[in-house]
Each structure stands twice: as structure tokens, then as C-alpha cells.
Amino acid sequence: MATAMFQQCIGTIQLNSCGDEWGSCKKFRNYSLRFISRGFALDVRLLTKGSFISSRSKLHLVHALSSHSSLVDPVSSISDGANDHQKNISESALILIRHGESLWNEMNLFTGSIDVSLTKKGVEEAIEAGKRISNIPVDIIYTSSLIRAKMTAMLAMIQHRHKKVPIIRHTESDQAKEWTRVFSEETERQSIPVITAWQLNERMYGELQGLHKQETIDRYGKEKVHEWRRSYDIPPPKGESLEMCSQRAVSYFREQIEPQLQSGKHVMVAAHGNCLRSIIMYLDKLTSLEVTTLELSTGVPLLYIYKEGKFIRRGSLVGPTEAGVYAYTESLALYRQYLDEMFQ
Numbered sequence: 539m540a541t542a543m544f545q546q547c548i549g550t551i552q553l554n555s556c557g558d559e560w561g562s563c564k565k566f567r568n569y570s571l572r573f574i575s576r577g578f579a580l581d582v583r584l585l586t587k588g589s590f591i592s593s594r595s596k597l598h599l600v601h602a603l604s605s606h607s608s609l610v611d612p613v614s615s616i617s618d619g620a621n622d623h624q625k626n627i628s629e630s631a632l633i634l635i636r637h638g639e640s641l642w643n644e645m646n647l648f649t650g651s652i653d654v655s656l657t658k659k660g661v662e663e664a665i666e667a668g669k670r671i672s673n674i675p676v677d678i679i680y681t682s683s684l685i686r687a688k689m690t691a692m693l694a695m696i697q698h699r700h701k702k703v704p705i706i707r708h709t710e711s712d713q714a715k716e717w718t719r720v721f722s723e724e725t726e727r728q729s730i731p732v733i734t735a736w737q738l739n740e741r742m743y744g745e746l747q748g749l750h751k752q753e754t755i756d757r758y759g760k761e762k763v764h765e766w767r768r769s770y771d772i773p774p775p776k777g778e779s780l781e782m783c784s785q786r787a788v789s790y791f792r793e794q795i796e797p798q799l800q801s802g803k804h805v806m807v808a809a810h811g812n813c814l815r816s817i818i819m820y821l822d823k824l825t826s827l828e829v830t831t832l833e834l835s836t837g838v839p840l841l842y843i844y845k846e847g848k849f850i851r852r853g854s855l856v857g858p859t860e861a862g863v864y865a866y867t868e869s870l871a872l873y874r875q876y877l878d879e880m881f882q
């Protein structure tokens with residue numbers, strides 16, 4: 539696969555030698571070498587006259603200038619003869635993550651729309667989640683507008699092996715858009731857009747927000763509280779039912795996120811227990827009865843493959859060192875192989 543990538547990019551790779559090792563790069567001067575002071579440390583092998591030359595020196599691969607984004611997203615760009623069949627495989631990864639433990643999860647309080655931070659354990663869960671998805675391609679991230687989901691997305695993404703920088707896009711006003719513009723295409727390519735959307739916020743828990751869950755059970759009874767928490771269409775007092783939450787969250791998913799998947803982008807969504815339950819209900823075509831038993835743990839990423847208009851659930855991801863990761867799909871296995879070769 540590395541052969542395929544370099545065949546595509548050979549004329550356009552930018553390389554940065556490390557100081558005194560520059561001499562060993564001279565043989566590649568026909569290939570648009572340029573000194574750039576940042577990038578990823580890699581051992582780069584280049585294909586020239588039909589065979590690989592190992593540079594031996596530590597090179598910094600900055601990016602490919604070609605229109606292909608194959609060095610950072612090889613899944614969609616593999617095109618040598620051996621991999622021609624890949625052209626016909628059009629699939630995207632969708633990762634869903636419920637945020638890590640929040641301060642109010644720890645205190646067993648109804649949280650809903652209240653904007654509380656992760657706990658230390660929540661931070662660790664987000665980092666662990668990031669390790670689990672570190673071999674899965676991610677092109678764009680969606681989070682709710684609440685800090686616990688944003689923290690989870692950022693902490694998870696900094697674990698990714700491709701080392702791209704997640705950047706929150708501020709689109710709340712024209713000025714916000716203008717003032718947060720990135721003026722380098724190269725920097726842009728090394729970043730991942732993070733879109734925040736209130737539609738992905740946790741279901742609004744109304745008059746339960748801030749109440750202790752056990753004390754609420756003691757006061758209103760187990761059955762009533764369970765109905766508020768898990769029924770599909772019965773809202774908690776002055777709050778949103780799952781159905782109401784689903785109307786905004788699933789509409790947003792269908793209108794904004796699904797088109798990204800359709801266009802071949804790999805997407806991560808960091809959100810909340812009930813918001814994600816409503817999205818999973820849509821993806822897995824669960825009935826309003828089935829969704830009542832769906833529970834999501836904090837900080838556990840779930841993988842779906844979007845292919846030919848269908849969502850295929852692949853379950854929760856195992857740790858990055860476990861061989862099972864290879865079993866997800868052929869494209870994902872190739873992506874991991876690429877990461878192994880490029881980001882050892």
C-alpha cells in the first residue's frame with residue numbers, strides 16, 4: 539500500500555531533512571524538496587526507478603502537494619493495480635462517543651443541559667477512547683455545544699496516530715467565522731474541523747436537572763423515575779422526552795452528518811447518553827420499546843460503517859494493540875497498515 543501511495547505522490551512530496559542529514563536527501567532533489575520547520579518525524583522510503591530507496595535518515599514528511607490527500611487519507615486514494623478493487627469500495631467510518639464521566643455523573647445528579655466539566659476519571663476515559671480509535675480514519679468531528687462532549691472529542695483526538703490538530707470551527711457569526719480563518723492550506727490539511735451543534739446536546743431534563751438521582755427515586759418511586767429516564771415519549775417534568783430530543787438530534791444527523799458520510803468523509807460524533815440513544819435508535823432501526831433498554835457507558839467509542847446507504851454496526855472498539863481491529867473492514871485494515879508504515 540505504501541507503494542501505491544508513493545507512486546501517487548512521488549513528484550509532489552515535500553520533505554524536510556534533519557540538519558546534517560540534509561546531504562542524504564540530495565538524491566531526491568528532483569522531487570521538490572523543501573525545508574519546512576515542522577511536520578511529523580518519519581523514516582521515509584521513496585520509490586524511484588521502480589525500487590524503494592530507504593532514506594535511512596530521519597525525515598520530516600510535511601504533506602503532499604498533490605490534489606490527493608492520500609498521505610493523510612489513504613483509504614480513498616489507493617489506486618495501484620493490486621488495489622484497483624478498492625476504488626469500488628466506498629465506505630465511511632462513523633464513530634459515536636458518549637462523553638467521559640462528568641462531575642455530575644460522579645455526584646449522581648441529573649445533568650441534561652447543564653454545562654459541567656469532565657472529572658479526572660472522565661479525562662482518562664476520553665484518552666482511552668482516543669487510543670481505541672487511533673487507527674480509525676477521522677476527517678471531521680461533531681460535538682454538542684457542551685464542554686463535556688468537546689473535552690472528550692479533543693482529548694480523544696490528540697491520541698490519534700495521524701497527529702492532525704482538531705480545531706473548533708466558530709460559525710456563530712460572520713465575525714466569528716472571519717476571525718477564526720486559517721490562512722495556510724498546508725496547516726488546514728493538517729487539521730480536523732470540529733463542528734459544535736446545540737442539536738447534539740443532552741436531552742433537557744427539565745425540573746430534574748441538578749436533582750440527585752437516588753433522592754428522586756426515593757421521592758417519586760423507581761418506576762416513575764425509570765419512565766422519565768428511559769421511556770421514549772414520556773418527558774420528565776418540563777423537560778424533553780427521548781422523542782423530543784430525537785427530533786432535533788436525528789434531524790441534525792440526517793441533514794448535516796449523513797451527507798458527510800455519503801461524500802466519503804469519516805466522522806466522529808462526541809455527544810451524550812440520551813442524544814446518542816436517539817441517534818442509535820435511528821441507525822439500528824430500533825423500536826420505541828427496544829430503545830428503552832439501550833444503555834451507553836461513558837467514554838466507550840462505537841463504530842459504524844456507512845456503505846451503500848446503510849449503517850453497519852461494528853460495536854465498541856477494542857484497544858489499539860489488539861489484532862481484532864484488523865477485522866473491521868478491508869479499508870480500515872489498510873488504513874491501519876498505512877499508519878503502521880508511516881507513523882511507527
Ligand SMILES: O=C(O)[C@H](O)COP(=O)(O)O
Nearest residue numbers: 647648649650740767811
Ligand atoms: O443528563 C444526565 O444526567 C445523564 O447524561 C444521562 O442521564 P440518564 O442516564 O439518567 O438518562
